[in-house]
Amino acid sequence: MELQPTQEGRTVVLNPSGRIDHTHADAFKLALDPHLADCRKDGASLVIDFSNVSYISSIGLRALMVAIKQVKAQGGRMVLAALQPLVLEVFTISRFDMLFEIFPDRAAALAAVGSAS
Structure with missing residues (x-):
């Protein structure tokens, strides 16, 4: 799975697309x-823009939990x-919305990580 990374200041934005399910979860994790190695104290923050992800399964959630x-x-x-409604529902039902900071769009996420650096 291609994540199409872009640099926004000291923040790396990743843009996965499609489904993160049993077929694609390993590629997503890889x-x-x-x-992840650069996402450390005094390193780059990481924003994952889910605007093009239509579905995530439990194995996709597991990859994110490990990350x-x-x-x-x-x-x-x-x-x-930018979680799509179905993806946000999966996060809410699984309570992963309590594990992650989730922002309505990329701009809000960038503003939040930028203000914390």
């Missing part, structure tokens, strides 16, 4: 892993933005 644990252990900050 694509995400290199960006956020690593980022928090490193003292970094990773936030999510």
Whole structure:
């Protein structure tokens, strides 16, 4: 899965697209892993823009849970933005909305991580 990374100041924005399900979760995790190493205290913040993700399954949630644990252990900050209604519902039902900072759009997420740096 291509995450189409872009740099916005000291923040890396990742733009996954499609479905993050049993077919694509491993590729998502592999694509995400290199960006996690730099997401640490005094390093780059990470925004994952979900505007083009139509669905996420439990295995996709697991990949994100492993990622956020690593980022928090490193003292970094990773936030999510622009979750589509179905994806947001999955996060809410699974209570992952309590684990992640979720912003309504990319601009709000960038403003939040920018103001914290």
